[in-house]
């Protein structure tokens with residue numbers, strides 16, 4: 001579970017009144033995938049939710065995202081910078097990051113997206 | 115999760131909404147948090163690209179960590195896109211970003227003050243008003259200071275006549291006003307420094323944007339770029355882009371052609387080069403030598419170079435325990451001094467601090483950079499890189515510049531992506547896109 005999923009569970013548990021041991025008291029320490037995914041936010045917005053000429057990532061199917069990332073890494077898919085960036089990650093990392101964004105809601109619940 | 119946790123979070127939120135007041139209790143010390151205590155207290159100095167990002171991402175990784183951000187300004191005006199403002203392509207107001215979302219959504223305490231000093235043994239920061247803040251971990255992201263006087267004649271007073279505009283704000287307005295007052299047929303001179311300095315492509319984008327303004331308003335004018343280096347970022351792309359968009363308006367003189375300026379006379383708007391040539395400007399823009407912001411020196415994290423060395427994995431200072439440095443103030447080559455890198459470093463360091471406070475190892479770091487430069491409307495170029503650690507050193511894992519032979523459509527897309535990037539990174543850093 002990535003950070004943002006943890007945050008959603010944490011909020012949801014609060015709404016449902018679940019306490020005690022049902023949900024861990026502290027989030028898992030951030031791992032490398034959390035850090036790589038956070039780095040994507042620099043152009044795609046926090047949680048990959050920013051809508052602009054640069055497409056958002058949040059909530060897109062993991063297979064689709066992974067296929068695009070792999071294509072970028074090969075230089076396909078008509079890239080501008082993404083070929084230069086995708087080459088910086090292993091295929092496993094690209095897969096994990098694709099999975100990460102597929103699980104992020106397109107907009108934070110109860111919160112209007114900017 | 116316990117209900118107490120939510121309550122404390124709500125309490126923190128409320129405190130945030132009330133401003134920093136409750137945080138600076140009697141005696142100026144932060145009171146211990148109620149209900150079990152925080153997972154740790156982090157003070158961040160500087161609310162620019164590095165500081166605002168590290169504050170936000172610590173809270174995202176673990177909301178139980180108390181984070182206080184110290185920044186004198188209510189709105190941070192960014193250097194990125196200030197060149198586009200000079201070129202007439204962006205509004206100055208759109209460069210300003212506030213701290214409301216860090217407070218209301220993430221529970222960061224924001225104190226609008228200047229950090230004056232750091233006591234590393236007592237683990238406190240002293241603010242300009244005399245109060246002190248206690249920390250378990252301290253992050254410094256103060257950006258740059260100008261090395262006044264290092265370039266002969268370039269003092270604070272000189273900068274009022276020959277602006278640097280290398281920190282966005284009054285200096286940017288001054289340069290814009292001077293450009294507007296310049297006669298058609300005048301000479302704009304930009305003096306570029308030796309490495310390392312904030313934003314390696316910045317001077318070259320600056321002259322392009324000045325050319326964009328002059329081309330439509332004062333087309334008989336010339337631009338002379340006097341450089342202390344023989345090579346610069348995206349050099350081939352810039353030289354080609356300048357020529358395609360502005361003909362021979364921009365002349366670049368590298369160090370080996372006597373481009374290095376050794377003396378500035380701001381009253382006469384004259385500069386003298388290494389081999390004694392004097393150039394007279396109508397508008398003189400000096401990008402001077404720089405070093406880490408003064409608070410980094412006060413904290414003892416800088417070395418003889420004026421910049422702060424860092425442990426590659428975490429950006430912890432090897433010189434002062436418990437203190438981390440990110441952004442332009444660091445020596446992090448091959449990562450450039452860019453807003454993008456400062457933001458990326460903020461995230462890695464946030465993860466490292468959260469892990470450290472929890473008593474576990476932080477993740478293997480990964481950073482990225484993309485520096486877009488706008489050469490002309492609809493004409494953008496970029497340099498990008500992904501960085502990681504190999505054999506204990508920061509290295510570029512992948513990256514490069516835009517292709518030299520790209521077509522007009524490619525350059526147009528990169529110009530569009532530059533604007534999209536600016537909006538996204540400012541959303542990601544301050545939440546005020």
Ligand SMILES: Cc1cc2nc3c(=O)[nH]c(=O)nc-3n(C[C@H](O)[C@H](O)[C@H](O)COP(=O)(O)OP(=O)(O)OC[C@H]3O[C@@H](n4cnc5c(N)ncnc54)[C@H](O)[C@@H]3O)c2cc1C
Nearest residue numbers: 160162163164193194229257313441442451452453454456
């Ligand atoms: C003309 C120009 C164009 C640029 N274009 C780009 C670009 O397109 N893309 C890009 O990625 N980068 C660009 N940059 C570089 C970018 O501006 C810097 O790399 C970035 O600002 C570094 O972030 P930072 O956090 O280190 O410092 P800053 O963003 O400068 O933030 C430092 C903050 O710390 C505060 N501060 C300083 N000392 C103290 C203290 N003692 N107490 C409290 N607060 C303090 C300051 O008020 C400031 O808000 C450009 C720079 C210039 C000059």
